[in-house]
Amino acid sequence: MIGNIISHLSPKRVFAVRHLRAADAARDAQNWALAVAGYRAYLDLMPQDWGIRVQLGHALKESGDLRAAEAAYSAAATGNPSDADVLIHLGHLLKRLNRPAEARTFFERSVALLEENANLPGGDRLLQAAKEALASQALATADAARDAKKWREAAEHYRTYLDAFPGNQAIWIQLGNVAKEAGDFSTADDAYSKAIALDATNYEPHLQQGHLLKRLGRPDQARRAYVRANELGAGWLAQTELARPGEHPSEGAPTQPPAPADAATAELRNAADAELRSRNWIKAFETYQRYTSANPSDKEAWLNLAKALTHIGRYRLAEDARMRAERLA
Numbered sequence: 434m435i436g437n438i439i440s441h442l443s444p445k446r447v448f449a450v451r452h453l454r455a456a457d458a459a460r461d462a463q464n465w466a467l468a469v470a471g472y473r474a475y476l477d478l479m480p481q482d483w484g485i486r487v488q489l490g491h492a493l494k495e496s497g498d499l500r501a502a503e504a505a506y507s508a509a510a511t512g513n514p515s516d517a518d519v520l521i522h523l524g525h526l527l528k529r530l531n532r533p534a535e536a537r538t539f540f541e542r543s544v545a546l547l548e549e550n551a552n553l554p555g556g557d558r559l560l561q562a563a564k565e566a567l568a569s570q571a572l573a574t575a576d577a578a579r580d581a582k583k584w585r586e587a588a589e590h591y592r593t594y595l596d597a598f599p600g601n602q603a604i605w606i607q608l609g610n611v612a613k614e615a616g617d618f619s620t621a622d623d624a625y626s627k628a629i630a631l632d633a634t635n636y637e638p639h640l641q642q643g644h645l646l647k648r649l650g651r652p653d654q655a656r657r658a659y660v661r662a663n664e665l666g667a668g669w670l671a672q673t674e675l676a677r678p679g680e681h682p683s684e685g686a687p688t689q690p691p692a693p694a695d696a697a698t699a700e701l702r703n704a705a706d707a708e709l710r711s712r713n714w715i716k717a718f719e720t721y722q723r724y725t726s727a728n729p730s731d732k733e734a735w736l737n738l739a740k741a742l743t744h745i746g747r748y749r750l751a752e753d754a755r756m757r758a759e760r761l762a
Contacts, residue, residue: 524536533570575588575589608621636662639661659674
């Protein structure tokens with residue numbers, strides 16, 4: 434039947450279909466160089482087939498030629514401006530090319546296009562994909578701004594992420610942290626409260642809200658937050674605050690809890706070291722925090738804890754950990 438269909442096509446179209454078949458077969462075999470050659474041969478004959486130009490972009494991207502892939506996607510987006518899918522692909526490619534601002538522009542364009550054309554086939558799926566891509570890009574931009582201490586910029590992008598994923602407690606905490614550093618204490622307090630509402634058994638938002646309340650000159654409320662954080666396992670992070678001049682460590686837990694068995698302590702230290710080597714900074718911080726609570730005399734562990742804290746943007750706590758290490762010298 435296919436042969437009969439081809440027999441009714443123009444010679445130009447016959448050649449084009451043969452190139453397309455060869456390109457699709459090469460694509461399915463993940464022979465990207467051959468797929469690129471086939472799609473280019475097809476497009477030489479059928480230059481306005483924008484869907485196949487997107488396929489050329491895919492094959493070029495898989496072959497590692499990202500610049501050429503960008504050109505193919507851009508041509509498809511220009512030729513068919515109602516195609517939100519290609520805008521999403523272009524955004525992801527620009528992320529790989531380390532051009533986050535441009536990537537965000539294309540994700541935003543795709544969201545706007547899909548929201549304006551709600552009845553497009555597959556529109557709901559594409560809209561969700563576009564929003565997820567935009568949120569992911571916003572999160573990466575926010576983290577970079579946070580690491581550069583651009584607090585207000587970081588807060589703006591964390592809000593964008595949370596508009597799409599309001600159930601992410603860790604990012605509410607991050608929003609609180611950067612808003613606090615920016616001096617936007619109302620936003621910080623609201624972010625910590627939302628984080629607590631999502632999971633009140635996590636000590637982190639209680640601890641951070643305690644720091645905020647202390648900074649706002651509300652020591653009684655801060656102390657209650659620190660006590661709650663300590664009850665939930667914050668260990669020395671809360672105990673240090675409770676033990677400062679004018680505070681009462683007896684309201685929390687002992688500043689040096691009983692040490693576990695030597696084997697368990699050694700296992701905890703090994704686990705912390707492994708997380709540090711793997712650059713799993715949050716896990717390293719959490720594990721060193723438990724270890725130093727059990728064995729507060731290990732100078733190297735305090736220094737490693739300081740390193741992990743620095744990488745997750747907890748600079749004041751990192752300095753506290755370094756000071757503890759220096760006192761052990």
